[in-house]
Amino acid sequence: MRAFANRHPVWSAILVVIAAIVLWLIFAIWPKGLSDAIGSKKIFLNALFNGVTLGGLYFLVASGFTLIFGLMRNVNMAHGTLYLLGGYIGFYTADSTGYWLLAFPVAFVIVGLLGVLLQYVVFRRMEGQDLRQTLVTIGISIVVADLMLWGFGGNFFNISPPSWLSGPVRTFLVTGAKSSGELVYLTYPMVRIVIFAAAVLVGLAMWLALNRTRIGMLIRAGVDDRDMLSATGARIQLVFAGVFAFGAGLAGIAGVVGGSFQSVAPGEDTRFLLASLVVVIVGGMGSIPGAALGALLIGLAEQFGSVYFPTYAVVLTFIIMVVVLAFRPQGLMGRA
């Protein structure tokens, strides 16, 4: 961090100022003029929380995508399909057993296995042929999307979390003060907070696993230099299959999360594939911290956009992408 500050003093100063403003906006009781100008603090805090938690969801989807791309240079355009499949599996598991928590391991394992299948049937047979892999996975996503529509119908499903998670919780953040002087606190759905915390945990665990364990080192070495990985004599195909399973499994879990946040429905596959693409383009291909940063930015942009400039919400996301591409084509955290 200090190195960054030394290299880019202006940017660091700008970032510090932005951080200070945001912190003030979060913790201070807003003066009346501000509320009149941009709406109440409650709306702002809600957008912020929704953005951050949506970012958590995007991170879950995109981190698998970026991990697979970073290690194997495989572009899996069926990633959104894996997400949606995870959502349906999660819905039926939770619905039939009544255990919401059970949906996660089931979706993880089944979708992870499908990921391995994809790796063996498609990617291994077409190693190094980017375009063909892309085309084949696009084909698979078209076919599976229609199969899912056939099998599950066009209805919206909602995975309902258990009662102990579904209620709102009172946070320590003040949204304003009543005329009596009594402070009003922000309430927020418990489930979103828990899931966001889980996403952070997953991210941290991934980062630790990549940086602190032998297998993680192996994977990172593979990301940097694929020839070296095969030279170390590691059972490279096994590592590849493992990473693919994990990345796909994450997409499956994300599907359950998405189904609890929002809904499981046809079309969500494309939406989350696009979100993953934008997140990794912004964050940088193959970088886990990049995926986290990109997911946060895009999540916030979408939520703030839809609250403060509804007609141009998409444009905000697009502008972020264009600016990043124009100034840092490799992404914020990507290697040059």
Place this chain on the structure above:
Amino acid sequence: MTAETGLALELRGVSKRFGALAALSDIELRVRPGERRAVLGSNGAGKTTLFNCITGDFPPSSGAIRFFGEDVTSFPAQERIRRGLRRTYQISLLFTGLSVLDNVYLACRGVSRGRFSFRRPRASDALMQTAEELVTTVHLQEVRNTRVSDLSYGQQRQLEIAMALSGAPRFILFDEPAAGLSPTERRELIAILTGLPGHVGYIIIEHDMDVALRVSERVTMMHNGRIFKEGKPAEIEDDPEVQALYLGGAAHG
């Protein structure tokens, strides 16, 4: 700094480091216009790095390079190409989806004016004529309309040479043109090289002592990024030090 006049290529104290590794140290090299020079040395002696420095693909860490009296050390690769310097590559960097003639045509057009044109060239187009002639020079006229990806390895090497000859070169760097060729193809290569117009000088990197000595007037020996001997082919061939080092260090050559 005094530049020796009348030299095609002059390297003064050229060094190239990759991190801690000194790929080239203090190279001094003088080549006259029209001279044919061979650079010999074992793998890792720094021969290809030397070429990369001369062409500007990787500029040297220190030292100066003069091309026909002009200091080109800081020039980008295409500026050097524009001044008549050409090279061939060890690995194939051809345009595999295009025909032989189109490859040469592109190389010719790259050094001419008006590279950006939407008008189709006519068969009588001067550049097209030049390209045809070059294709004939390297004995590829039979396959001039064949896609490069369908050529044999030897033909691809010949095409490399045709591309290096495009646009009135004054000096060419050949990077192991004979590697992987059959004996017949080698004879053909030697014929092409010795048949080049007299004013075109070149440096050739070659593992095959036989080829190198037959197509060169002078030989420079490199080892571990340094030049350690220079002389006429016959002198080099008989030099005991060279024999010990070269025959010992290049068992695969």
Place this chain on the structure above:
Amino acid sequence: MAVLDAFDPARARDRNWIERVPPAYWVLGLLLLVMPAFAGDFVLYQIMGWTFLLGMIALSLMFLAGYGGMVSLAQMSFAGLAGYLVAIFGDSAITAISQGWPWWITIPLSLALTVLAATGVGWLAVRTEGIYTIMITLAIAAAFFYFTRQNYDLFNGFQGFNTILPPHLFGVDWRAPVPFYYLALFWAVAAYAAVLYLSRAPFGLALQGVRDNPRRMAALGYNVTAHRVAAYAFAGLIAGIGGILLTWQSSQISPGTIGIGPAIDVLVVAVIGGLRHPIGAFLGAFIFVLLKTFAVDVLISLGLSGERFQLLIGLCFLAIVFFSPDGLLGLWDRLRERGLRDPLTGRAKDDR
């Protein structure tokens, strides 16, 4: 299909252009010209008209992908943008937005703006390479789709525009089946000829050089970025013309026309046909249109619901990319090669 192999540009270079047009072209050309004499309105307007227009948009992708090595999923967006602009500047049922300008301003202006947009997108997309191009152009296409759906001031949101009609030029109703057929045919042939011509011009050759080896092209003195961006601009023009005609054909444009599905359909069309030769785009479009038109009947006859169209097209696409990456053109090439080989020795029968 004989059209495919009949045109060998290198071999044909020495002859004059009349002789250069291979006989198969004359046959196909004649067939297309006299088609209105025996084909019904549905075939002319829906099947052939749509084939030409979809083929043009796929052709713009083929040009970028086949010659430039850049797979852009934004081609449908350029087509849609041109259609939208014609509706905005010209006439439509949405009089609150449509300006009602005459066609000789509207059409050139729309195309110019589309080319400008394509140039901008190209400039962004060529900052990255290979597989990133697909992702970035897909993201751009998606952004444009959502934007048109949300924006009511300019794009009239979800509804889009309807009753967008071609001008009554020379007293002809260009939306009548036969005139429209010839209109679409004319522009499809023009675009096809332009692409074929450019592919052998220095610009096209250099573009193919950039596709094969950008670094060497740069070393040879070519401006790699300029060639790539110019390719986007040219492809944008073709897609734009196709888009305007497509808008006239259905007389409407809405976000549904330019969604992710249609964007991918263009890729499917181009890949099914084959990216190696411009004819592949029209071949793919023809097959796609036939499938889209008749798949429902086929599916129902197989006892499946007609809704499973996506499944059918997806499976076709999968089969092709799995077994013949060069599309139907590649399949044709391979079959022909096999036919030319002696079945006993496996050697080529004649030295062509």
